[in-house]
Amino acid sequence: MAAAQEQSGSAKAVSKGETNDQPNMEIRKVGLVVHGGAGTISRSEMTPQREREYRAGLERAMTAGYEILKRGGSSLDAAEAAVRMLEDDPHFNAGKGAVFTSIGTNEMDAAVMDGKTLSAGAVASLKHIKNPVSLARLVMEKSGHVMMDGEGAEAFAKENGVQVLPDQKYFFTQERWEALQKVKAAEKSGGGGKKYIITDQDRHGTVGAVALDQNGNFAAATSTGGTTNKRAGRVGDSPVIGAGTYANNATCAVSATGDGEYFVRATVAHDVSALMEYRGMSLTEAAQSVLDKVAKLGGSGGLIAIDRQGNIALPFNTSGMYRGYVDPNGKFVVEIYK
Ligand code: ASP
Numbered sequence: 001m002a003a004a005q006e007q008s009g010s011a012k013a014v015s016k017g018e019t020n021d022q023p024n025m026e027i028r029k030v031g032l033v034v035h036g037g038a039g040t041i042s043r044s045e046m047t048p049q050r051e052r053e054y055r056a057g058l059e060r061a062m063t064a065g066y067e068i069l070k071r072g073g074s075s076l077d078a079a080e081a082a083v084r085m086l087e088d089d090p091h092f093n094a095g096k097g098a099v100f101t102s103i104g105t106n107e108m109d110a111a112v113m114d115g116k117t118l119s120a121g122a123v124a125s126l127k128h129i130k131n132p133v134s135l136a137r138l139v140m141e142k143s144g145h146v147m148m149d150g151e152g153a154e155a156f157a158k159e160n161g162v163q164v165l166p167d168q169k170y171f172f173t174q175e176r177w178e179a180l181q182k183v184k185a186a187e188k189s190g191g192g193g194k195k196y197i198i199t200d201q202d203r204h205g206t207v208g209a210v211a212l213d214q215n216g217n218f219a220a221a222t223s224t225g226g227t228t229n230k231r232a233g234r235v236g237d238s239p240v241i242g243a244g245t246y247a248n249n250a251t252c253a254v255s256a257t258g259d260g261e262y263f264v265r266a267t268v269a270h271d272v273s274a275l276m277e278y279r280g281m282s283l284t285e286a287a288q289s290v291l292d293k294v295a296k297l298g299g300s301g302g303l304i305a306i307d308r309q310g311n312i313a314l315p316f317n318t319s320g321m322y323r324g325y326v327d328p329n330g331k332f333v334v335e336i337y338k
Contacts, residue, residue: 030069031212031310033325034061034082036092037205038257038302041320041336054091055334058324061085062332065209070330075211075219075253076114076137083110083133083221086207090173092322093205095131097173098225100180101232106171108225109239110136115218115247122239124149128165129157133223136239138162146241176228183229206238208255210247210306218253218306220245220269227260236260242270251276251307252283257321258294258301266294272305287313 036058065082069075087095098106110132111122121140124147126132135157139148148156158164206224213219222245224238237244237260244260246269247253254269268290275286287305294301295317302316304323314323314335324334 029212029216029310030066030214031306031312031326032062032065032069032078032082032209033211033304033306033312033314034058034065034086034207034209034323035255035257035302035304035314036061036086036207036322038300038316038318038321039205040318041322043337046336051336054322054336057086057089057091058322058334059332060089061207061209062324062326062334065211066326066330066332069211069213072214074215075213075217076112078211078213079209079219079221079253080112080133080137082209082211083207083223084131086209087131087133087223090175092207093176093225094133094207094223095225096171097176097205098171099176099205099228099230101226101234102180102184102229103232104180105232106168106225107230107232107234108132108171108223109235110221110223111239111241111245112136112140112221113219113241113245113247113253114140115220115249115253118248120146120241120245122147122241122245123153124235124239125233126150126153127168128154130163130165130170133221135162136221136223147239149235171225176225179228187229206244206257208238208245208257208304210253210255210304212253212306212308212310216249216308218247218249220247220253220255222255222257224257224260237263237268240264242267244269246270246273248273248277249308252286252305254287254303254305256301256303258303258316258318259299262294262297262299263301266290266297266299268294268303272303276307283307283311284313284315288315291315291317 065078090097208222251273
C-alpha cells in the first residue's frame with residue numbers, strides 16, 4: 001500500500017506500518033528521520049554539485065541509522081550513528097564544520113534522549129571532542145548526571161577513554177570561517193547593510209535524528225556548533241532537554257533546529273510531546289502548533305518528529321531545511337527546499 005502522505009502547511013506526515021513486501025512476514029515498524037539544519041537556503045546559491053554533497057551526507061546518515069534499525073538494533077544506537085555521520089561531514093554545523101564563535105573558537109553542544117526510560121544526556125561548550133553526540137550518550141549512561149559542559153565534560157570524556165583533541169584544527173572549515181567574517185563585517189556596518197547578505201545559512205545549521213525501533217522505543221539526538229558569532233559560553237536549545245531534544249515512548253521523539261534562544265523559551269521539543277499527551281493532538285498538529293508559537297515569538301527554524309505509528313512531521317518556517325526520512329517501503333527521501 002502506498003504511503004498515505006498528508007501535507008499541512010510545511011508539516012508532512014507519512015503514515016506507515018501496513019507496507020510489507022512479504023505479506024506473511026511480521027510487519028516491522030521502524031522509522032528514522034534526520035535533519036541537517038533549517039534556514040534560508042536559496043536555490044540560486046546552491047550549485048548542483050553542492051546539492052549532491054548535502055544529499056549524499058543526509059543519505060549516509062540515514063544509511064548508518066537504518067542499517068541498525070533493520071537488524072533489530074535500538075533507536076538510541078540508530079539516532080547516535082546517524083548524527084555521528086552528520087558530525088563528521090563538514091557541510092553541516094556540528095562536529096567537523098561547526099560554526100565559529102565571536103572569538104574564533106568552535107563550541108559544540110549535543111544531546112540524546114531515550115524515550116523508553118526518559119534518560120537523557122547532554123553536553124555543552126565542548127571544544128575538543130570530535131563527536132559530541134557520543135559524549136552526550138556517555139554522560140547519560142555513565143556520569144550520573146544529565147548535562148555537563150566545557151572542561152569538566154572533556155575531563156569526563158578523557159577518563160572514559162574518549163579522545164580529547166589537543167587543539168581545534170580538526171573543526172576548521174574555510175566556509176564557516178568566512179561566514180564569521182561576513183557576520184562581523186555586517187555587524188560593523190550597522191547590522192547587515194546591503195553589502196553583506198547574511199543568510200541563516202551563514203548563521204547556523206545543526207543536525208539531528210529521531211528513530212523508532214522494532215521494540216517500539218524512541219530516541220532523539222541533536223548536535224550543533226550553535227550560531228555563527230555567538231558569544232563564547234552561549235548555549236542554545238540543542239542540548240537543553242525539552243527544548244531542542246526530547247523523546248518519550250508515550251508520545252514521540254523530537255529534534256529541533258533554528259534560533260536556539262526562541263526554541264528554549266518555547267520549550268519546543270517537550271511541548272510537541274505535551275500537546276499529544278495532554279491534548280490528544282496528532283503529531284502533525286502538535287509539531288505545527290509549537291512551531292507557530294516559535295514564529296509568534298519571532299523565531300525561525302524547524303523540527304523533525306516521529307510518533308508511535310511511525311507518522312513523521314518535518315515542519316519548518318524557513319525557506320528550507322535539510323531533511324531526510326525512510327519511507328514505509330524503506331526508500332530514502334531527501335528534501336531541502338519547501
Ligand atoms: N538551534 C541551534 C542553536 O541555537 C542552531 C541551529 O539549529 O541552527 O544553537
